[in-house]
Amino acid sequence: NAGVTQTPKFRILKIGQSMTLQCAQDMNHNYMYWYRQDPGMGLKLIYYSVGAGITDKGEVPNGYNVSRSTTEDFPLRLELAAPSQTSVYFCASTPSGYTGELFFGEGSRLTVL
Amino acid sequence: AQSVTQLDSQVPVFEEAPVELRCNYSSSVSVYLFWYVQYPNQGLQLLLKYLSGSTLVKGINGFEAEFNKSQTSFHLRKPSVHISDTAEYFCAVTISNTGNQFYFGTGTSLTVIP
Numbered sequence: 001n002a003g004v005t006q007t008p009k010f011r012i013l014k015i016g017q018s019m020t021l022q023c024a025q026d027m028n029h030n031y032m033y034w035y036r037q038d039p040g041m042g043l044k045l046i047y048y049s050v051g052a053g054i055t056d057k058g059e060v061p062n063g064y065n066v067s068r069s070t071t072e073d074f075p076l077r078l079e080l081a082a083p084s085q086t087s088v089y090f091c092a093s094t095p096s097g098y099t100g101e102l103f104f105g106e107g108s109r110l111t112v113l
Numbered sequence: 114a115q116s117v118t119q120l121d122s123q124v125p126v127f128e129e130a131p132v133e134l135r136c137n138y139s140s141s142v143s144v145y146l147f148w149y150v151q152y153p154n155q156g157l158q159l160l161l162k163y164l165s166g167s168t169l170v171k172g173i174n175g176f177e178a179e180f181n182k183s184q185t186s187f188h189l190r191k192p193s194v195h196i197s198d199t200a201e202y203f204c205a206v207t208i209s210n211t212g213n214q215f216y217f218g219t220g221t222s223l224t225v226i227p
Binding site for chain 2: 004031033035040041042043044045048050058090092097098099101102104105106107
């Protein structure tokens with residue numbers, strides 16, 4: 001059982017470039033989340049989705065976009081990368097909303113130079 | 114946004130000693146509380162959660178936590194730690210009227226000293 005799969009695991013971008021972080025889950029979870037983790041700052045919610053076709057902004061959405069065309073996939077798009085977007089990004093999913101266990105991917109480490 | 118405070122950023126403790134990692138939250142309504150553990154270069158894993166019922170919650174790897182509504186706290190404890198418990202620990206909270214958002218604390222780095 002793969003769970004939550006994130007790709008790529010590592011990426012270096014130049015300022016102004018764009019890229020997409022991929023996230024896929026095979027557990028048929030409706031709820032999916034993107035977080036960024038910075039040292040000493042914990043996890044900050046970027047975007048989340050409660051089902052296919054529905055997305056909502058979290059605490060730190062600026063500079064990012066998401067889409068949810070299927071239950072399985074929840075890609076995160078970075079437009080015009082900036083050094084402030086250097087971080088570790090985690091995708092997570094849960095079957096039952098705010099009372100459920102979050103299942104996390106292994107993370108994608110992004111460096112913007 | 115809801116606030117979750119983890120009072121200690123780093124906690125060193127000797128092997129086989131007890132440990133308490135502190136977590137406080139800010140909310141006047143009903144909350145659901147979680148503790149997650151992150152081992153190096155991995156994603157987070159659920160240790161335990163409190164949804165309702167008994168305020169003492171037992172989780173995996175011998176950890177437990179106590180929900181204290183009057184003090185808005187959810188401290189994590191283990192009576193005897195092992196080297197393998199060295200990791201980052203995150204407290205998280207959700208509230209039913211916040212649209213399924215999970216709010217995380219800044220984390221506590223637990224280092225178990227041999």
